[in-house]
Amino acid sequence: MPVTVTRTTITTTSSSGPGFPTTVGSPRALTQPLGLLRLLQLISTCVAFSLVASVGAWTGAMGNWSMFTWCFCFAVTLIILIVELGGLQARFPLSWRNFPITYACYAALFCLSASIIYPTTYVQFLSHGRSRDHAIAATTFSCIACVAYATEVACVIFAFISNPYLYQHQPALEWCVAVYSICFILAAVAILLNLGDCTNMLPIPFPSFLSGLALLSVLFYATALIIWPLYQFNEKYHGQPWRSMDVSCGNRHTYYVCSWDRRLAVAILTAINLLAYVADLVYSARLVFVRA
Known part of the structure; x- marks a missing residue:
C-alpha cells in the first residue's frame, strides 16, 4: 500500500x-x-x-x-x-x-x-x-x-506605524514618520557607501560625512522624541494619556497590538534610536578628531 x-x-x-x-x-x-x-x-x-x-x-x-x-x-x-x-x-x-x-x-x-x-x-x-x-x-x-x-x-x-490612522490626523506626527524614514534611508546610504568602497567619491572625508549624518539624525530624532509623545498622549493635542481610553485595547487577543500600545512602542523605540544615534555621533566625532 x-x-x-x-x-x-x-x-x-x-x-x-x-x-x-x-x-x-x-x-x-x-x-x-x-x-x-x-x-x-x-x-x-x-x-x-x-x-x-x-x-x-x-x-x-x-x-x-x-x-x-x-x-x-x-x-x-x-x-x-x-x-x-x-x-x-x-x-x-x-x-x-x-x-x-x-x-x-x-x-x-x-x-x-x-x-x-x-x-x-x-x-x-x-x-x-x-x-x-x-x-x-x-x-x-x-x-x-x-x-x-x-x-x-x-x-x-x-x-x-503601519497603520496610517496613528499619524495622518496631525501634520506634526507625519513629520515624525518622515524623520524615521529619512534617518533610515541616510543610514542605509552610509552603509552601502562603506560596503561598496565608494567613500572616496564623497567631496569630504568619510568620517566627517558620518558625523554630519549622525548629527542630523540626532537633531531629527530629538524633535520626534518630543512631538510623538506630546501629540499621542496629551489630551490638549487630542492624545490619549491612558490605555483605557483606547477602545481598540479592549480586544484581548494574545497577539493583537492595539493602537495605544503601538503609540507607546514607537515612543520607546524613538528614545532607543536617539541614544544609538548619540553614541554613533560621539564615535564618529572621535574619528574626525583623531584624523585631524
Missing part, C-alpha cells in the same frame, strides 16, 4: 511584525526578511568570537566583555531562531510578543559597545601579525552584528 507523507506548516501571528502573519514551525521562516536578518546576526556574532578565540586575542576586563557580548548574543539569537523554527512560542516562559524586540535593542547596544571598546582598548596595541588580523576582522563582524540588530529595531518602528 503506498504511503503519502504530508508536510504540515504551522502559521500564526508573532511579534516579528504586529498584525502581520508569520510562518513558523517551518524552515521557510528563515527565508523571510526578519529570518534572514537574524541569520546575519547569528553568523556575524559567531564569526566574531570564533576569530578571537582561535588566536586567544582577548585579555583583561574589556576583552572579556567583548567576548561575552558576542557569545551571549550568538546564544540568545540561536534560541530565538530555534523557538520560531519549532513553533515553540507558546511554551516559552516569557512573553514572546515582547522578548525578541527587547533583546534586539540590548544586543544592538552590546555589540555597539564591543565594536568601540575592543578596537580602542585592545586591538590598537597588538603588534602586526595573525592575532591582529583576526582581531580586526572580529571587530568588522561585530559592527555588522550591531547594524543587523539595530536594523531589526528600526524596522520594528515601521511595523508599529
